[in-house]
Amino acid sequence: MIEIIIGILLTFMIIGSIICLETKDLLSAIIAIVPVGYFSGIIFLLLGAPDIAITQMVVEVLSLIILIRATIRRDLTTIEEERDFFGLITTFAFIFVFFIFAMEALRYLPPFGSPAFTLNQNAPSNRYLLNGLKETGAANIVNSVILDYRGYDTLGEATILFTSILGALAILRVYARKRKKNE
Amino acid sequence: MNNEEKGMSLIVKTVTRWLKGFIFLFGAYIVVFGHLSPGGGFPGGVVFAATFILITLAFGREYALKKIGKILASELDSLGALLFLIIATLGIYFTGIFFSNFIEKFHPTGNFKLFSSGTIPLCNISIGIKVGASLFMIFIILSIVRVVFEDGKGKLITTEKKREK
Numbered sequence: 001m002i003e004i005i006i007g008i009l010l011t012f013m014i015i016g017s018i019i020c021l022e023t024k025d026l027l028s029a030i031i032a033i034v035p036v037g038y039f040s041g042i043i044f045l046l047l048g049a050p051d052i053a054i055t056q057m058v059v060e061v062l063s064l065i066i067l068i069r070a071t072i073r074r075d076l077t078t079i080e081e082e083r084d085f086f087g088l089i090t091t092f093a094f095i096f097v098f099f100i101f102a103m104e105a106l107r108y109l110p111p112f113g114s115p116a117f118t119l120n121q122n123a124p125s126n127r128y129l130l131n132g133l134k135e136t137g138a139a140n141i142v143n144s145v146i147l148d149y150r151g152y153d154t155l156g157e158a159t160i161l162f163t164s165i166l167g168a169l170a171i172l173r174v175y176a177r178k179r180k181k182n183e
Numbered sequence: 184m185n186n187e188e189k190g191m192s193l194i195v196k197t198v199t200r201w202l203k204g205f206i207f208l209f210g211a212y213i214v215v216f217g218h219l220s221p222g223g224g225f226p227g228g229v230v231f232a233a234t235f236i237l238i239t240l241a242f243g244r245e246y247a248l249k250k251i252g253k254i255l256a257s258e259l260d261s262l263g264a265l266l267f268l269i270i271a272t273l274g275i276y277f278t279g280i281f282f283s284n285f286i287e288k289f290h291p292t293g294n295f296k297l298f299s300s301g302t303i304p305l306c307n308i309s310i311g312i313k314v315g316a317s318l319f320m321i322f323i324i325l326s327i328v329r330v331v332f333e334d335g336k337g338k339l340i341t342t343e344k345k346r347e348k
Contacts, residue, residue, distance in 0.1 A: 050221035054213070058229040065236055066322055137288035137300035138218040146223070147306045151271060151282035154306070158313060162264050165317045169257075172328045 002046055003112065009039040024080065030067050034060075051142045124149075190243035199241035207234045214311035218300045224307040228314025235319045244326065256320045263313025270302050270309065 016035040023029050037060035044053040110119055117125040128145050138144035146154050190196060210230030217223035239247035277285035284303070290296035297304075 051223065051226075054221055055226045055229070058226050058233065062229055062233055062236070062318060065233075065240070066325060069240065069322075069326060135288075136284060136303065137290075138303050139295050139300075140218050140220060140223070142221075143218045143223050143303055143307070144300070147218075147303045148282075148284055148301075151306075154310070155267065155271060155282075158264055158267055158310060161314065161317055162260065165257075165260060165320055168321060168324055172324050 005046060006043055009043055013039050027068070030064070034064060037063075051140070190246070191241050195241050199237055203234055203238060206230065206237065210234065210311070210315070214307050215304065216297070217307040218303045219295060219297070224310025225314055227307070228311040229318060231311065231315030232318035232322070235315075236322050239322070239326070244323075248323070251319070253320065253323060256316045256323070259312055259316035260320060263309045263311070263316065266309035267306060267313065270305055274302075 013036045016032050020029045020032040023032060037056065041053050041056035041060065044050075044056055117123040117129075120126075128141060128149060132141045132144045133139060136144040136148045138148070207230075210227045210233075212227075213222035213230060214224055214227030217227065235247060235251060238250065271282045274283035274285050275281055277283070284301040286301035286305075288299065288301045290299040
């Protein structure tokens, strides 16, 4: 049953992406990309990952607001240029290569519904699930993983966010800083 | 155009005035209870940012910037990042390991208590502050600056009032 629902949602996501690629109007493109974010949130919820579902939903709403309000303001931007033929060929070649490798890799995955860590008893996720509450005291295992076991990852994520804000501030600054007069 | 600067209609303003506290409270709940229920620092911080973006959309940019300015937002951004780094570095001081959980992890009466699991809630709070401030700053920057085309050339202008001096 859950596979059918996920299949339907994935179909809508693919349709939305294709419409987003093919439409000429930027506002329509942004509205057409919405199902990709929302339905992936619903899929995360169906698969039993509420943490990621909350993050996906909230970030989707925020990015939609930022895209519509901040980048497209009063004037509607339309795209009239033809698509680059060489770029299209390269994209399809990459998709083909990726597809071959993905088919090879997907053969080693466990069947749908059985967790991936059951294949290997020594996998780290086994330890997180069995001893997570005992070792960290956090009832939410996801939080104990991202902030205790894998704190470095979160530190790197925070650094990336910080640096991106710094870059946006530096690029989008309109007034140049004045030089000192005695120079 | 002048209308947009002052925000949306009266209905939107009233609903925003009633709802903004609850939305902020929800974000705080997600952050503080991140180690017990689904959530954590990142989604809670995004909800914080969404509160201020809602205020910006409803009341106009000047009102929101009066509540939390660009400088305060960037200070909060840096403060969150520094807090997280300080908590991580204090692990070296107490146990000798970077990012170790050095505070007492268990509540005496059992699991599922708010004051448990050591440094994880503190990390959640610092990340929440950081993410909220930085996403609000992104919105403010992108909504202040816009590109204007003059004689076929793109030009970056700001709609912010020029500061004195």
